[in-house]
Amino acid sequence: xxxxxxxxxxxxxxxAAPLAAxxxxxxxxxxxxxxxxxxxxxxxxxxxxxxxxxxxISYHIGDWAPPWGIExxxxxxxxxxxxxxSGIAAVVLPxxxxxxxxxxxxxxxxxxxxxxxxxxTGLLGISVTGDVFNVFVFLEISSLSAYALIAMxxxxxxxxxxxxxxxxxSVGATxxxxxIGLMYVMTGTLNMADLAQRLPAMEANRTIPVAFAFLTxxxxxxxxxxxxxxxxxxxxxxxxxxxxxxxASTATKVAVYMxxxxxxxxxxxxxxxxxxxxxxxxxxxxxxxIVFMSLSAIYQPNVxxxxxxxxxxxxxxxxxxxxxxxVFGVAAGILxxxxxxxxxxxxxxxxxxxxxxxxxxxxxxxxxxxxxxxxTMAAFVIGGLSLxxxxxxxxxxxxxxxxxxxLEQGMWPVAVLVLVGSLLAxxxxxxxxxxxxxxQPIGDGSIREAPLSLLLPTWVLVLANIWFGVDAxxxxxxxxxxxxxxxxxxx
Amino acid sequence: xxxxxxxxNYWIVIGLMMIGFYTMISRGxxxxxxxxxxxxxxxxxxxxxxxxKILGGTAPIIIExxxxxxYTNPIPSVLILTAIVVGxxxxxxxxxxxxxxxxxxxxxxxxxxxxxxDVM
Numbered sequence: 217x218x219x220x221x222x223x224x225x226x227x228x229x230x231x232a233a234p235l236a237a238x239x240x241x242x243x244x245x246x247x248x249x250x251x252x253x254x255x256x257x258x259x260x261x262x263x264x265x266x267x268x269x270x271x272x273i274s275y276h277i278g279d280w281a282p283p284w285g286i287e288x289x290x291x292x293x294x295x296x297x298x299x300x301x302s303g304i305a306a307v308v309l310p311x312x313x314x315x316x317x318x319x320x321x322x323x324x325x326x327x328x329x330x331x332x333x334x335x336x337t338g339l340l341g342i343s344v345t346g347d348v349f350n351v352f353v354f355l356e357i358s359s360l361s362a363y364a365l366i367a368m369x370x371x372x373x374x375x376x377x378x379x380x381x382x383x384x385x386s387v388g389a390t391x392x393x394x395x396i397g398l399m400y401v402m403t404g405t406l407n408m409a410d411l412a413q414r415l416p417a418m419e420a421n422r423t424i425p426v427a428f429a430f431l432t433x434x435x436x437x438x439x440x441x442x443x444x445x446x447x448x449x450x451x452x453x454x455x456x457x458x459x460x461x462x463x464a465s466t467a468t469k470v471a472v473y474m475x476x477x478x479x480x481x482x483x484x485x486x487x488x489x490x491x492x493x494x495x496x497x498x499x500x501x502x503x504x505x506i507v508f509m510s511l512s513a514i515y516q517p518n519v520x521x522x523x524x525x526x527x528x529x530x531x532x533x534x535x536x537x538x539x540x541x542x543v544f545g546v547a548a549g550i551l552x553x554x555x556x557x558x559x560x561x562x563x564x565x566x567x568x569x570x571x572x573x574x575x576x577x578x579x580x581x582x583x584x585x586x587x588x589x590x591x592t593m594a595a596f597v598i599g600g601l602s603l604x605x606x607x608x609x610x611x612x613x614x615x616x617x618x619x620x621x622x623l624e625q626g627m628w629p630v631a632v633l634v635l636v637g638s639l640l641a642x643x644x645x646x647x648x649x650x651x652x653x654x655x656q657p658i659g660d661g662s663i664r665e666a667p668l669s670l671l672l673p674t675w676v677l678v679l680a681n682i683w684f685g686v687d688a689x690x691x692x693x694x695x696x697x698x699x700x701x702x703x704x705x706x707x
Numbered sequence: 708x709x710x711x712x713x714x715x716n717y718w719i720v721i722g723l724m725m726i727g728f729y730t731m732i733s734r735g736x737x738x739x740x741x742x743x744x745x746x747x748x749x750x751x752x753x754x755x756x757x758x759x760k761i762l763g764g765t766a767p768i769i770i771e772x773x774x775x776x777x778y779t780n781p782i783p784s785v786l787i788l789t790a791i792v793v794g795x796x797x798x799x800x801x802x803x804x805x806x807x808x809x810x811x812x813x814x815x816x817x818x819x820x821x822x823x824x825d826v827m
Contacts, residue, residue, distance in 0.1 A: 349786055349789075352790075352793075353793070356793045356796070356797070360793075360796055360797065360800055363800050363804070364800060372808075372811035372812065373824060375804055375807050376808060376820055376824070379801065379805070379808060382797065382801050382804065383731060383740060383741075383801075386744055386748070386797050386801075387728075387731070387744070387747070389793075390747060390751055393751055393790060394751055394754065397751070397758060397783070397786075400758070400783070400786075401758040
């Protein structure tokens with residue numbers, strides 16, 4: 217059983233998805249989804265433990281040896297990503313029950329959970345597979361279910377947001393297929409490890425740089441790299457709270473993982489950075505994302521939209537770390553992958569609590585919430601501090617590594633811009649805090665603290681923000697080993 | 708001349724790809740955008756099939772008693788079967804969204820939708 221863990225990671229949630237639709241009872245389908253997420257989390261923990269203590273796992277689907285069969289390959293990098301995706305799913309699902317019952321009509325709830333598990337399955341599949349075409353298939357599984365999930369938002373703008381995401385996401389995915397096809401026509405293989413071996417001999421051929429370009433642009437669309445982020449703010453702002461919490465902390469992270477995988481494992485750092493000079497385009501775009509998107513966030517009247525713009529800025533930090541191409545830089549990127557999932561998960565869940573009680577997440581509607589919903593707003597404040605990067609929170613650890621990596625290469629203007637991004641984060645977090653704590657509550661005083669079933673999962677993530685901020689040994693250790701694996705330097 | 712006629716299938720791919728892409732960018736009608744997306748995806752399917760095809764090649768089935776048979780690579784075709792399914796699913800989800808947008812806004816023209824959103 218234990219040697220089948222890589223495939224069980226994907227197959228069990230995949231089978232749970234139709235089951236959740238078939239049981240037809242909201243509570244029962246929630247239970248199916250929750251068990252699937254718990255299962256995925258358990259498997260991910262076991263896989264990470266195995267990878268850290270024994271080494272990478274190569275699983276051959278149907279016992280067909282690679283490169284002919286599909287290989288699932290788990291190493292330090294994707295074991296960590298699997299843990300992030302399944303961990304967030306396991307925390308979001310207990311939260312989902314009350315939130316979804318309030319936001320979605322009863323007869324649609326089983327289908328909602330089906331789409332949610334499918335989305336998780338797709339994201340887990342992208343992370344676990346070692347076959348490039350398999351990446352595309354899982355990418356579409358996760359994207360199609362994400363479009364449906366976003367469209368279930370109460371605001372009708374959720375529909376247009378989902379439509380826009382569908383158009384841009386499909387273009388991105390099609391670009392990725394073109395890239396994969398061009399690689400296949402040159403090498404005759406789809407296996408990542410096999411591609412990594414065969415590609416260096418082909419570098420002189422013009423097809424390979426073209427494939428690289430298509431893949432980079434396609435993945436950048438998926439991870440919402442500035443200026444390809446246009447689908448993201450509306451999609452996050454108008455999706456149901458549960459969906460925003462889940463997708464914001466996982467979908468773009470998995471896309472960042474895809475970028476890591478293709479740039480470092482498939483094409484190799486030497487080709488990506490020395491021949492294609494990918495850092496010359498990624499670094500400026502990442503810095504532009506950090507500055508411009510943080511500035512845009514300041515002017516948003518809707519807090520979920522504000523956080524969405526901040527997400528695009530935070531993705532800039534991850535891409536910046538990757539573009540430095542040093543062990544510390546890539547480790548900072550991977551570390552922020554994990555840390556940002558915790559930060560945005562906590563913040564969006566706090567906003568879900570506000571949505572549940574107040575019915576709006578516009579800034580002016582949050583007046584006085586510091587008094588009426590103290591625990592929710594305390595969660596928001598701690599999440600906000602973490603987003604800024606205050607010591608003792610995870611955000612600080614990420615920024616510390618990132619600034620260190622930039623200074624290591626003597627790029628002090630980059631380090632300065634990272635800190636400017638933090639200052640801008642102070643402004644947009646403060647805007648919310650000011651309204652919530654220093655204004656009189658509006659309305660008739662009927663607003664109460666959010667129910668425990670919403671608060672508990674939110675606080676689990678908030679405490680994780682502090683826990684991994686105080687004791688970063690585990691996360692930073694895994695991130696550094698993952699970076700060493702990707703860069704192919706001694707572990 | 709050889710580049711134009713000898714590689715005509717790739718020129719068709721590029722042509723279709725640009726037609727689809729341009730339709731998606733230039734049209735304000737949500738259904739037309741999806742049609743553009745579909746054309747765009749179809750061009751990639753032709754790209755894959757072209758890659759695997761060998762002139763005079765046959766289906767990869769062993770023919771008894773004959774040697775040196777030229778086979779067409781079946782893998783791109785198989786991959787594209789998957790991509791077709793994905794394309795159909797994308798189109799279905801997209802059209803379903805358009806139906807719901809029509810119900811919510813009463814229009815499927817992008818600029819009219821933006822106008823309604825700006826008023827709110």
